[in-house]
Amino acid sequence: MTSQHEPESAPRIAPLPIDEWGEEAIAAVASAFGAGGVKAFRRAGMAPNVLATMVHHPGLAAAFNRLGNELLTRPAIGHRERELVLLRVAWRTRAQYEWVHHVRQTERYGLDATDVQGIIDGACEKWSALDGDLVAAADQLLDHYRIDDATWQRLAVHLDDRQLVELPFIVGTYSCLAMAFNSWNLQLEEGLDAGGVPPLPE
Template sequence: MPFPHAADPRVAPVGDPEPEVAEMLAKTLGDDRGVPLAIFRTMARHPRMMKRFNVLGGFFLTRGDLPARERELVVLRVAWRSGCEYEWAQHVLIGRRAGLADEEIVRVTDPDAPWPPADAVLLRAADEVLDHTDLSDATWAELAGRFTETQLVELVVLVGFYRMAAGFLNAAGVQKEEDLPGWPTGFRPGDGT
């Protein structure tokens, strides 16, 4: 779980970017007013890295081979397990658009919750990669019965990418936009995991 910080954000989002950075930020996701999200304005402190980060993140969200609902189940589990409220909040919204019900989103936070087998194996895969940096033979075989090799590669890299993003968001103290949802009522990240 994240450490408490003396001050957040630790890295202030860029407020008045240089033209080249402003052009890159204009291509990122924004809030309802069109303001680039805090993650991108913070990452803009390192424009070359932000550019490459956006390529891979954009791939997962718009060009990946995994179905959107399954992708978002995995990302929400990673956000929860990483204690990253910013990532959680953004992917609650994306998950809803991908077809996840609010009840399912909250259930992601319960490691003992019952899931249909097709969803349970995805959550188990996320947990195994987070806990062991690997997948068990049983989990791999179950996934391989459903997904192509391309999708399996994507799934494992997806977990790692969003774990990396969570580490950046937590360590930099990126603050979520005020209109975004927080943790589910009565829950705190990592409860029971």
């Protein structure tokens, strides 16, 4: 039997093949990745499953792609710090697609296997006080929809107002994606598996 958080072997909504994308779908992807991104996907003959699924709703895809692109390419909080937060969200929400993709990118953002284990455990000896508070803030937002006063005050020592505004949006964006991915039974792309990535708990 498939567990509640383990994707079934087939998606509930199949990714839309690129040759079936209409003008609205193309525009939705181009809004975040540009015309060059669309051409690159066409040359490859495929797009990431998340994009190819979202383009079933082009208007939503366009809006969400712009938000996601902002958080991925220009995070006020910093790339490493963003990854700590979103990986904790992926772990807590049991979002396999999100978890596998981002664990495989940890070195790119200055994280290693020790950090990944810390994300699983919720704490890591080598982390700074800020690192620990960011992960704690993610937990508080997931559990109570609010960062508590003590954690907020500690975060405010290190983060400016722009970064503090962004932090709940990182947690909210990736928890929203987790809900979608888990509900769609979104599958990993062909040729990509979870080998070497710590498995999500039942």
